[in-house]
Amino acid sequence: MLTDTASLQTVLDVCGVFVFGLSGGLVAVRRGLDLFGVLVLAWVAGLGGGTIRDLFLGITPPVAVSDWRLLAAAVVAGGAVFLLHGVWEDDDARPAGGRRHVTRAVRLLDAAGLAxxxxxxxxxxxxxxxxxxxxTLIGGITAIGxxxxxxxxxxxxxxxxxxxxYALPALAGAALVVLLDRVDLLSPLTAWLAVALVFVIRVVAVALDLNAPRALRSTPTER
Amino acid sequence: MLTDTASLQTVLDVCGVFVFGLSGGLVAVRRGLDLFGVLVLAWVAGLGGGTIRDLFLGITPPVAVSDWRLLAAAVVAGGAVFLLHGVWEDDDARPAGGRRHVTRAVRLLDAAGLAxxxxxxxxxxxxxxxxxxxxTLIGGITAIGxxxxxxxxxxxxxxxxxxxxYALPALAGAALVVLLDRVDLLSPLTAWLAVALVFVIRVVAVALDLNAPRALRSTPTER
Amino acid sequence: MLTDTASLQTVLDVCGVFVFGLSGGLVAVRRGLDLFGVLVLAWVAGLGGGTIRDLFLGITPPVAVSDWRLLAAAVVAGGAVFLLHGVWEDDDARPAGGRRHVTRAVRLLDAAGLAxxxxxxxxxxxxxxxxxxxxTLIGGITAIGxxxxxxxxxxxxxxxxxxxxYALPALAGAALVVLLDRVDLLSPLTAWLAVALVFVIRVVAVALDLNAPRALRSTPTER
Structure with missing residues (x-):
């Protein structure tokens, strides 16, 4: 049994909104969007998953529009990307390197948010x-949304x-939380261990370029 | 009055999820996605419409995440496409023929799911x-979603x-169900007749390439 | 305190659905879609924002599918665009001029709907x-959705x-309504003044091409 679910919940949510907000901001900056585009995409990336979760569970209005801490986390993330992006980009000699840099950063932040x-x-x-x-499924959808x-x-x-x-580590993490709850081992500690597990699986998958199998003889057409 | 709505409902839903799941899986394979991409797209195609329906009606959590039979139908559909796609493709001499094949199959499955x-x-x-x-509108949106x-x-x-x-047969079918309910003729038999009607209209429309009129002098720009 | 919120609400909604419906229809015609494509896009543009609002507030089914007046406004808007588009286009000698015309019209209608x-x-x-x-946020999302x-x-x-x-005037208008409510000055008159304010800000922003700042040294990649 979890004694202090509400505060654990809030910490997880604020951190998740922040890292996904950074990823949204980076995608927006890479696209050449202006300050408001950056903030909108930070907001969507940071709060989209929790909004879907709340709608699926009948929690209205969703925390994405009612909890100022989550909104602040998304705005700070978007603003930070907007302000610091120029500085950061300067570290790279070639623009191509910078772009690869950003792609990698988005992936890492994405992995943390996913977890x-x-x-x-x-x-x-x-x-x-x-x-x-x-x-389990709502956990996975919250992570992916x-x-x-x-x-x-x-x-x-x-x-x-x-x-x-991508989806598999998220579903595995959510399933682990459900299992821990079943066997009465759910605590802030075990919840954070589940977060760490999902993050590690996802990062290793990206690093090793682990792919799920593809259908034989499929003809990929990027139309 | 319908005596056994719940079981009729489930049969319609499982069949709908399965055929839309096949269509989602085929689109994913054609795109060269891996196993999880295929399963995700099968899940989205199969359960997306019912999820929107449930959110519109305040049914939380939506059956898409709470009924294992629907989830199983989507997973089986995605897995079947993944496994059988290579075999099926072999039947065709030229890849172009195979792709046209798939497009036609997606359309037929789509028509069945729509109905x-x-x-x-x-x-x-x-x-x-x-x-x-x-x-009527929720029926149409469920079919299209x-x-x-x-x-x-x-x-x-x-x-x-x-x-x-595309939208018209779906709306017509939903309106017919509402009408049948009004005149107390709604039964499993008449419900299945409505399904058959929507399917036939849609298939005939595809076969005859029936188009709704287009605005005069419009200049289509595929940007 | 607002004495007759319900009827003010309905008038605002019907007008908003109509102008956004026109914008959706114009985008559809420009894309070369047929009559049903035009109606679907008019429906989505006109009723999408209100649907998201209702889902966020737990109002089920959303007014988008239950209030025939809103549906009628979207259908009339889509139908009008479909019928009148050819006539309107005739006024322009060159197709390029026509397209610029449409883009401007979509923007103006969008500004009205936003407000x-x-x-x-x-x-x-x-x-x-x-x-x-x-x-405030739900007002902004309703406007943008x-x-x-x-x-x-x-x-x-x-x-x-x-x-x-784009998002800023919408959020400002919604915040103004919240403020007016707080200080007990919310009336049909002040509500319409808020509508006018958002419209004017947005139109001036478009006319003067007012941009929010962009991140320094960002490399826009339109992939």
Whole structure:
């Protein structure tokens, strides 16, 4: 049994919103969007997953519009990217290097957000008496939602449909939280261990370029 | 009056999820996505419409994450496409023929899913005391939603905006269910007849390339 | 205190749906879509924002599918664009001029819809006891939602991510409504003044090509 779910929940959410907000801001800057475009994309990436989670659980209005701490985390993330991007870019001699830099940074931030929201999503779902299957899937959707909306708005192929393992670590993390709850081992410590596990799996998958198998003889057409 | 709405409902939903799941899987394979991309797109296509329906009706969590039978139908559909796609493709001598094959298969499956979900969506809405207009529109949106989300994620022009009659058969089928309910003729038999009607109209529309009129002198720009 | 919120609400909504419906229809015609594509895009643009608002506030089914007046406004808007587009286009000698014409018209209609929905969204949120922050953000999202969904479906870069001030006037208008409510000055007159203010700010921003600052040394890549 978790004694202080609410505060753990908030910490996970604020951290998740912040790192996904950074990823959204970076995608926006790379696209050449202005300050408000950066803030909108930071907001969408940071708060999209939690909004879907809340709608799925009937929590209205969603925390994305009612909790000022989450809004502040997204705005700070977007603003920080906007202000610091020029400085950071200067470190790289060639623009191509800078762009690869950003892609890598987006992926790492994405992995952290994925881990935080998978656990947070499952925790909220359990606290609303969702069943084990629903809590696992809602955890996974919470983790994936923000990045998915970010990519759809920025018109890039959603990360979750790309080659490396993405949805699986999120679902595994959420399932682990459900399992821990079942065997009464859910605590802030074990919840953070679940976060760490998802993050490590995802980062290793990116680093090793671990791909799920592709259909034989499929003919990829980027139309 | 319908005596056994719940089981009819489930059968319609499982069938609809399965055929839309196949369509999502085929689109994913054609795009060269890996196993998880195929499963995600099968899940989105199969369960997207029902999720929108449930959110519109305040059913939380949506059946898409709480009913394991629907999830299983989507996973089986995605997995089947993934495994069988190579075999199937072998039948065709030229890759171009195979691709046309797939496009036709996606359209047929889409037509079946459209028919099943139009009726199922209207039934669920009526069971939740939605008015006739709301039940008709929710039926139409349930039918269109999954394919729409699939196309947005796979970055292709949504089928519903394309040339052949697509939304109209779905709305007609949902309206027919509402009408049957009004005159107390709604039964599993008449519900399945409504499914068959939508399917036939849509297939005939595709086969005859029936188009709704286009605005005069419009200048299509595919930017 | 507002004596007759419901009827003010309906007038704002019907006007907002109509102008956003026109914008959706114009985008569809420009894309060469047929009659149903035009109606679908008019419906999405006109009713998308209000649907998101209602889902965020737990109003089910959303008015977008239950209020025939709103549906009628969207259908009339889409139909009018479809019928009158050919006539209008005739006025222009060169197609390029026509297209610029349409782009400008879409922007003006968008500004009107933005203003109407920002105020309407905040009003509905307040009437459902949302807090000041939530009411402001829900007003902004209501204003932005329809155009955003329209642009995603029509596969163009969402207006809200583009250069000119877009989200800011909407948020300012919603915040003004919340403030007026706080100081007991909210009336149909002041609500319409808020609508006018948002419209004027947005139109001036477009006319003067007012841009928010862009990140230094960002490298815009339109991939």
């Amino acid at each position: 935080l929201f998978a656990v947070s999503g499952a925790l909220v779902a359990l606290s609303r008496d969702a069943g084990p299957l629903a809590a 923000g990045g998915l909306l970010r990519d759809v708005l920025a018109r890039q192929v959603p990360e979750v449909l790309q080659r490396e393992l | 099943l979900f139009a009726v199922s969506g209207a039934l669920v809405a009526l069971s939740r005391d939605a008015g006739p207009l709301a039940a 999954g394919g729409l989300l699939r196309d947005v994620l796979a970055r292709q022009v949504p089928e519903v905006l394309q040339r052949e009659l | 109407l929905f920002a105020v309407s969204g905040a009003l509905v949120a307040l009437s459902r006891d949302a807090g000041p922050l939530a009411a 329809g155009g955003l969904l329209r642009d995603v479906l029509a596969r163009q870069v969402p207006e809200v991510l583009q250069r000119e001030l």
